[in-house]
Amino acid sequence: MLLCRQAYVLLSDTAAKVSAWEAYTLTKEHAIGCTLRSNAFAADLTLPKGSRSTPADYAKNGYDIGHMAPDGDMSWDDGVERESFILTNMSPQLAGLNRGLWKLLESNVRAWAYERGDTLLVYVGPVYDTKTDKKIGADQVDVPQGFFKIVVDTKTGEVLAFLFPQASDLGTDLTTVRVREAEVEKETGIHFPLPAGAREPAALWTVSLGQFTKAKSAACKESK
DSSP states (O other): OEEEOSSOEEEEETTTTEEEEEEEEEOHHHHTOOOOOOOOOBOOTTSOTTSSOOGGGGTTSSEEEEESSOGGGGTTSHHHHHHTTBGGGEEEEEHHHHTTHHHHHHHHHHHHHHHHOSOEEEEEEEEOOTTTSOEETTTTEEOOSEEEEEEEETTTOBEEEEEEESOSOOTTOGGGTEEOHHHHHHHHOOOOOOOTTOBOOSSOOOOOHHHHHHHHHHHHHHHO
């Protein structure tokens, strides 16, 4: 089922209880949003029982409730931020992944949006197989084998693609999970629309997380 939120769109797999894919854009201004994290995890009431997950499905099973469209990318508006906690925007993730290299990429995406000044288009979601994957909770939520993220600079046409295994310790080097965009399409069976003339740069975009953090802190201080 295709679901449209204020700031992102997703295709919900109501059998797996996770999204097949999600898409959203991130601007320089939105990258430094100042809404505090709400932790308002909630079942998606637009879906009937039996087609949705609940917070209870994630309790005491060793998996985090992992954002696909990150809270930090949605913190530019209170309502948008709360919508990031609807469980159709979540997948089971090992804590070491959710709080480790996956989180680092989320931070880099915001810093890239801010430093480059261009609108970024982001595709994100799980890599899963409902026939073979482990399930958790009373609603039998699929535990994905891995996750993907594709980041597109809509001005330059540059594309960065990443594939993460469902693993706890992946270190701190994003180049170890960087792949060609075609590999993500092969693994997921999904075709992701890209700008005409899209190209994949030889190296990751440069970034200064320290400078970005300072800029965000200053912007949020001014907004109070």
